[in-house]
Amino acid sequence: MKILRALVKKEILQIVRDPSSIVISFVLPLISIFIYMYGINLDFVTVNVGIKNDDNSPEIAQLANSFGHSKYINSEISDDMNDLTQKLIRSKIKGMVVIPNDFSTKLEQKQSADLMVIADGAEVNTATHLQNYILQISNQWLASSKYAQLMSPQIVNPQIRTWYNQDSNGYYFILPGSIAITMTLIGILLTALVVAREWERGTMESLLSSNVTRMHIVLGKYIPYFILGMLSMIFNLILCIGVFRVPFHGSYLVLTFVSSLFLFASMGIGLLISTVLKNQFFASQISIGIGFLPALLLSGFVFPIGSMPEILQYITRILPPRYFITFIESEFMAGTVPSIAIKSSLFLLILGVLLFWAVYKNTDMRLSND
């Protein structure tokens, strides 16, 4: 016990002496939350659109104008098709709406009239959004125009309610979710170099010839960085709940518990890298290479896991942020849902323990032959 305490104390002193770990723990969350808050918008995006109206009826001119009134569209009315095409290629606009010259005539004749939308398919998301916006706006216009009485009544109307987040405020899920991404990175970066450093500086050789056991070495690394990581986690949550006012409906106790399991698992990845490689250079390269992108892209934060091919869905199971994202979003917005909390905790615990075991097994107590 005394040995473990001494190792933990040593590590804490080292953390204090080289403030870069502390910088990672507190500056990174600050930058990241700021970016997710102001730079990321996942649901309703504004699109620049060019409008070309070939129909000269005044009623239709209203339609052409109404696109610009939507807060999701910045419209630009132009007659020059070539100019619009150029702009589309240069991504100045992401789509165009062409109102054909027989548009009003078709409507007068009680026929369905075609509205042509040309979208920049290179940007798939924007293209999909654009199509929906135009559909909605044109239908709204139709319902309020003089052609309204010519419409057939819509018998079944879908009433859409968004549970857990009535206003569909994207930040309510982006900010908590981003914590999972940031903390994965922090958990890995904090620990990825610490074992390799001891090997490179030769201090490991001294430790190995003292009374230190394998468990001491492993715990001596886990405990101090876990403490630092939890402080960082709390800082993240304070930013999220206190500063950016994301409503929290869950239980702080449950949140702390699951967060600590998540941190335990994330740190395991970093420690495993460090323990296996024993070399700061490669450990840095690997942790940059795998610390950020997989967490961002495969955790279900931005891209739904349910839509991935089945094999890849299984692969995502080894990513701690996957479980934490599901949990933290739900905990924030729906309160504690026992089944989700338990399932996430269980998976994180299994993952954390497996990684701990791997770190333990790979901790060499002798020098290797090369």
Add this chain to the structure above:
Amino acid sequence: MIEKLKKILALIKKEFIITWMDPKSRGIIIALPIVQLILFSYAITMEVKNIDVVVVDQDNSTESRELISRFDLSPQFRNIYRVENMKQMQNKLDNKDANMGLYINNDFSTNIISHTPTDVLIITDGRQTNSAAIVSGYVSQIVSDYSQEIAPTNGVKINVVTRNWYNPNLEYRWFILTVIVAMLAAVITLILTALSIAREREMGTFDQLIVSPLSSVDILAGKTVPPLIIAMALTCVMTFVVKIFFGMPFEGSIVLFLISMFVSLLSLVGVGLYISSICRTQQQAILGVITFMMPAVLLSGFISPIEDMPVFLQYLTLLNPIRFFMVLTRGIFLKGMNFADVSMNLVPLIITATITLALACWSFKKRQN
């Protein structure tokens, strides 16, 4: 002059040997990006598929069953769970056993028969608003199609006919592949450059270089060329994989692509070297890389469009090489961007490259004294 080039060539050769000799290092440069390329491109899609629906059908009529069967038939939907009441529905949604709820009132069929407008309640899961928005789009479409069919008369209607240029079937993979190629190339470039000087400083080999007759420009050139060549080779390999494996179109000119790649990667090398030149230890260098890389990836426009950001962030992204790198890959792959369009996007990259390389050179010289 030839003498000088030979010395720089020796520096370049040394970097290649060091990067190439160690199998771990080879793995990091080749295997890591290729595996991630394949993994990400199969995995990532914005589409929402395999949606599970929980249904409370109070009406239990032919009409209500007909509506529900429409969900069953739609390719995006997977399982339909029928439950008795709202409470059970909430339970299913809370636990994320279903992605959305459909509630049909007991007067549904009566209303339809009497042509009275009637509501169905759709509940989406706001814990992930992006998926929720997409799901409600699908549902509205299904309900309104159904509604059209049972409507007594045909009235006026606007058909929105969409043409998606450059990517007619809106293949999400085409979009994401161009993004991933650029992103992975950027990550590898940063990995290769950002640690290189800091590492030599820690090992002491840097002093040995400084006491040699090499000038700081020579040393910097020796540090610029190898990662640039490696990253360019890697990008070409990834492009090849993308073309062969995923049948991705390549509309533009290869020459323009090579030029764009060169300039983009050069500006990233500049960023990496600048980070490296101001860091004393490798620990500080990774910190620097992450502080640059995370914002640069997030604000590159691939997750969330640039036009949608606050104005000051939009200006900030003008300095982001990853942003323009992505615009160029996408533009050349899918849109066949011509020289004029390409060069417009190259301007900010050239400026960034000049600034970062100059900064690296300057801080590098300053450090020496």
Add this chain to the structure above:
Amino acid sequence: MDTVTIEHLTKNFRGMTAIDDLSLKIEKGKITGLIGSDGSGKTTLIRLIIGLLLPDHGKISVLGLNPETQKDELNKKIGYMPQKFGLYEDLTVIENLRLYADLKNVAHDFEKLLEFTNLKKFQTRLAGALSGGMKQKLGLACVLLGSPEFLLLDEPSVGVDPISRRDLMRMVRDLISPETTVLWSTAYLDEAHSFDTGVVLNQGKVIYQGKPYDLAKTTEEFENKVIDLMGGYRKTKSRIAENYIPKNSDVEYTVVADNLEKLYGNFYAVRNNSFKIKKGEIFGLLGPNGAGKSTSFKMMCGLLKPTSGTARIMGVDITEDPENARANLGYMAQKFSLYEALTVKQNLDFFAEIYGIHDENLKKRVDEIIDIFGFFQTRGQKSGELPLGFKQKLSLACALIHNPPILFLDEPTSGVDVITRREFWNHIKSLAQKGVTVLVTTHFMDEAEYCDRISLFYKGEAVAIGTPSALKNKVRAKSMEEAFMKLILESEK
């Protein structure tokens, strides 16, 4: 009673034999010196004894325990100081002591140790900021904590000045109990001569074991005997010097330090350091660790900007035109600073090329160097994996590869075996005769005698400059070591 019994021990690394069927007994309560040429297997043997490495064949018994299976129990009874001792450089002196005390489960009673090591007033200084000698003393203090039964020291005195070296010796002799066994590996044969037993290793085999005093009565004689045991040293003409092409220059003083000063905060690391070195002269910088020798060195070759003053190399000002000044320079740093990931040959190729040797000349020169320095066997090995002595040899080779008219050598012989040291000095002296100017630092006082002139450095200032005999006469000392001690003491007053 023997502390260590080794029978038929063999250890191979990647097909190379490091320990070859070795049998050895180490007597309890005695200090045993471990001597041997570079790569003879000293470090490997020590690591095998305490179970940090596992043997391929053979039996080891240490304090009645088997290090292969009972390493944990053994660890409690031993104190091991590796070559690169594991001090935490970002921890203070006292924090390091506390850490190792806790790891050994002994009380925090450091009074005596701090007294002995003279570290008392540096307790709160970071270990990384200590001078080389103080670091080693602190390292030894950490190892001595808890009074281990068996002390293993792997070259504790490498790069340590004579005064600190004496302190280290005193610490071991005074602080251990009579039952304690000590295994001390060293390249200093005066140290080894004073031990109870000497073990000489060569190519993984014990070639001599016995009382050093029985082998030779004096240190000098002992050195010659050991050299004979290790295969003997035959002085041949230095081929490096023979192939040296003198550079024509009419500069008389090829290296000039002009009032060099380096100020850190309000602390002068180096203060008004001036000297002129004539072409073909060997100029030695001597002084205790931390006296400012390396700082002067770094300023002289432009690695560090002086606060004031400058240096001129072949008449070229290092601060004004560093690139041209350095073109004439061969530099060997104190710490090994070649590319560890490159092989021996790749390092040689690289340094030859950046100094402007290309194509056929390159091949010729590198082959020549490989031959002269005996790198043929190791030319394909990564330089990071070489034993310390080989690394030093390679560093010297790289510094000499472009035939520089001026050589700056910072502790070239630290960690180098006695035969190689003689070879080094043979090269240095022969080169000087051909007109190469040499600036060198060393902690071996016998080497100081080879210098034409010496500047003795202490606390950032030159306290004495002159020929070795002039310095000795000045304080009426018999040996250089004595002169060193006396001059330092005198300047303290």
